Amino acid sequence: xxxxxxxxxxxxxxxxxxxxxxxxxxxxxxxxxxxxxxxxxxxxxxxxxxxxxxxxxxxxxxxxxxxxxxxxxxxxxxxxxxxxxxxxxxxxxxxxxxxxxxxxxxxxxxxxxxxxxxxxxxxxxxxxxxxxxxxxxxxxxxxxxxxxxxxxxxxxxxxxxxxxxxxxxxxxxxxxxxxxxxxxxxxxxxxxxxxxxxxxxxxxxxxxxxxxxxxxxxxxxxxxxxxxxxxxxxxxxxxxxxxxxxxxxxxxxxxxxxxxxxxxxxxxxxxxxxxxxxxxxxxxxxxxxxxxxxxxxxxxxxxxxxxxxxxxxxxxxxxxxxxxxxx
Ligand code: NAD
Ligand code: MG
Numbered sequence: 527x528x529x530x531x532x533x534x535x536x537x538x539x540x541x542x543x544x545x546x547x548x549x550x551x552x553x554x555x556x557x558x559x560x561x562x563x564x565x566x567x568x569x570x571x572x573x574x575x576x577x578x579x580x581x582x583x584x585x586x587x588x589x590x591x592x593x594x595x596x597x598x599x600x601x602x603x604x605x606x607x608x609x610x611x612x613x614x615x616x617x618x619x620x621x622x623x624x625x626x627x628x629x630x631x632x633x634x635x636x637x638x639x640x641x642x643x644x645x646x647x648x649x650x651x652x653x654x655x656x657x658x659x660x661x662x663x664x665x666x667x668x669x670x671x672x673x674x675x676x677x678x679x680x681x682x683x684x685x686x687x688x689x690x691x692x693x694x695x696x697x698x699x700x701x702x703x704x705x706x707x708x709x710x711x712x713x714x715x716x717x718x719x720x721x722x723x724x725x726x727x728x729x730x731x732x733x734x735x736x737x738x739x740x741x742x743x744x745x746x747x748x749x750x751x752x753x754x755x756x757x758x759x760x761x762x763x764x765x766x767x768x769x770x771x772x773x774x775x776x777x778x779x780x781x782x783x784x785x786x787x788x789x790x791x792x793x794x795x796x797x798x799x800x801x802x803x804x805x806x807x808x809x810x811x812x813x814x815x816x817x818x819x820x821x822x823x824x825x826x827x828x829x830x831x832x833x834x835x836x837x838x839x840x841x842x843x844x845x846x847x848x849x850x851x852x853x
Pocket of ligand 1: 788
C-alpha cells in the first residue's frame with residue numbers, strides 16, 4: 527500500500543473513532559467498499575482472438591488484446607511487507623503479474639528476463655517503483671549455468687537478502703510431431719525449464735531462511751499433456767515432481783515449496799511459438815469458462831503461496847485452469 531493510501535485509511539479510521547462508530551465489527555464492515563460481482567465467463571476477451579505471431583520470446587506490449595497483469599486492478603494489503611523476491615520471467619505473463627502483486631503487498635522485487643525483453647521489463651520496473659519498492663532488473667540467459675549462479679548472488683546482494691524465489695521462466699515451442707522436435711529444441715527446453723530451475727533453486731538455498739518460499743510455475747499440461755508441446759509438457763511434469771520431493775526435503779528447515787499450475791493464459795509465450803499459429807484464435811475456447819485466462823487472474827495465488835497465512839501448505843500445486851482438470 528502506498529504511503530498516500532495508508533494515510534487515507536488511517537484518516538478514515540480516526541474519523542470513525544471520534545464519532546464512536548468504529549467500536550464494532552459491523553461499523554468496520556460498513557466502511558469496507560463493496561466488491562461488485564464479476565462474471566468470470568465475460569470478465570475478459572473471449573475467443574476468437576486476432577491471428578498474430580511474434581518472434582520468440584515475444585513482448586506483452588505487442589499482443590492484441592494486451593494481457594491484463596493486474597496493472598489497474600491488483601490491490602495490496604501489506605501481506606508481503608519487507609519481503610525480498612526474485613522472479614524469473616518477471617517481465618511479462620505470470621511473472622509480471624506476480625511482480626506487480628508482490629510490490630503492492632510491500633515486497634522488493636528482482637526480475638530476470640532475456641535482453642530482447644528490455645522494453646517489457648522497463649514497464650515492470652516502473653510499476654514496482656511506483657509502489658515505493660525497490661526494483662532490480664537482471665537480464666540474462668538462464669540456459670547458462672554460470673549466469674544462474676550469478677543471478678542468485680546479484681539478486682540477494684541488491685535486495686539485501688532473498689526470501690521468495692519464483693522459478694517461472696520457460697520455453698515452449700509447438701511441434702506437430704516427435705520427429706519435428708530437434709535435439710537443439712529438446713535441449714533448449716530442458717535447459718530453460720528444468721536445468722535452470724535446478725541450478726537456481728540450489729543456489730537460492732544458500733540464502734533462504736526459515737519462513738521463506740520457493741514457488742515453481744508448472745502447468746495443467748503436467749497433468750494432461752496435449753499432443754503438440756511434448757518436450758515442454760515433460761518439463762512441466764518435472765516441475766510438479768520437483769515441488770513434491772523438494773518440499774519434503776526442506777520442510778524440516780522451515781522452507782516451503784509449492785507450485786502454480788496455470789491453464790491456457792494470454793501471454794507472449796503463446797503467439798511467439800508456444801501454439802501453432804492456426805490454433806491461437808481459439809486459445810482457451812475449450813475450457814469450461816470458454817476463454818483464455820489473463821496472467822493477473824493468477825497473481826493472488828503467487829501472493830498466497832509466499833505469505834505467512836499459508837504456512838501449512840508445502841508440496842502443493844495450486845491451479846487456475848478454467849475448469850479442465852489439473853491439480
Ligand atoms: P511469458 O512469455 O510471459 O514468460 C516466459 C518468460 O520466460 C519470458 O518472459 C522470458 O523472460 C523467460 N525466458 C524464456 N527463456 C529464457 C531464457 N533462456 N533465459 C531467461 N529467461 C527466459 O509467458 P508465461 O506464459 O507467463 O510463462 C510463465 C510461466 O507460465 C512458464 O513457466 C510457463 O511454462 C507457465 N505456463 C504458461 C501457460 C500459458 O498458457 N501461458 C500455461 C501453463 C503454464
Ligand atoms: Mg517476456
